[in-house]
Each structure stands twice: as structure tokens, then as C-alpha cells.
Amino acid sequence: MFVSTYRTFKFAWQSFFRNIWLSIATVIILVLTLFSITIVAGVNVIAEKAIESVQDKIDVSVYFKSNVEEKEILNVRYRLEELSQVKLVTYVSKEEALEKFKAKHSDNPVILESLDQLEENPLSATLIVKLIQLMIIRLSC
Numbered sequence: 001m002f003v004s005t006y007r008t009f010k011f012a013w014q015s016f017f018r019n020i021w022l023s024i025a026t027v028i029i030l031v032l033t034l035f036s037i038t039i040v041a042g043v044n045v046i047a048e049k050a051i052e053s054v055q056d057k058i059d060v061s062v063y064f065k066s067n068v069e070e071k072e073i074l075n076v077r078y079r080l081e082e083l084s085q086v087k088l089v090t091y092v093s094k095e096e097a098l099e100k101f102k103a104k105h106s107d108n109p110v111i112l113e114s115l116d117q118l119e120e121n122p123l124s125a126t127l128i129v130k131l132i133q134l135m136i137i138r139l140s141c
Helices: 002-018 020-057 070-082 094-104 109-117
Strands: 060-063 086-092 126-131
Touching (some): 002 020, 070 086, 070 126, 086 094, 094 109
Antiparallel strands (some): 086 126
């Protein structure tokens, strides 16, 4: 048994060195093939992680006109929450939106002065909708 194994390796090495250029070309092709497969698999994993990361950060903001009553906005909120594709719906009132805007721009006195000169709140109520998966949702009112 050891003799046949020895002869197999011996003839393999002899054939390898007799056709050295063919052997080198074959080894290079195998290395390039494995390298290509590894790169494609790596790019696939990175792309999937990037898509997951982006989907977690995407939300849809629904802005309402200033003449829409809060009751109607909450009605739309409840209808959105009933949809199976929606993960979370957050209501931001006009006052909360103004407070957040002021906090975000607290280092800019020009913007704060401009807001003080306005007689009414320029911002509107908003619904922030987080989806389970990014897709188009049609809501008929």
C-alpha cells in the first residue's frame, strides 16, 4: 500500500515538473478562481449589511397642513398602526416640532430671532412612520 502511494506521489511530482508551465498556469487559475469567489461572497455580505443598516434608518414623515384638526391626524395614525407593514407610528405635535427645532438650532441666534418675530408656529404636525420593510403603502382616506 505504501509503495503504490509513494509511486503516485512520485509520478505526480514528475508530471508536475515535466509540464511546469502548464502546472503554474493551472495553479494560478485555481488561485484566481478561489480569490474571485471569496471577493464575491464578501461583497454580498457587505451589501446585505449595508441594506439592513439603511432600512433601519429610513422612516417616512407625513406632514399635515396647519388647518387639519388633531382628531383627524390621530385617526390617520390609528389607521396606519393597523397596517401589518408598519412597525411604529409616532405623533409629533406642532408644539413638539417647534421645541425640537429650537433645540436643534439653539446655537444659531438668527433663526431663533426669526421664530420669535413670527406670530404663529410655522411648523405643522407630523406622523413619523417606521416600516418593517421598505415598501409602498397606500392609505385611502
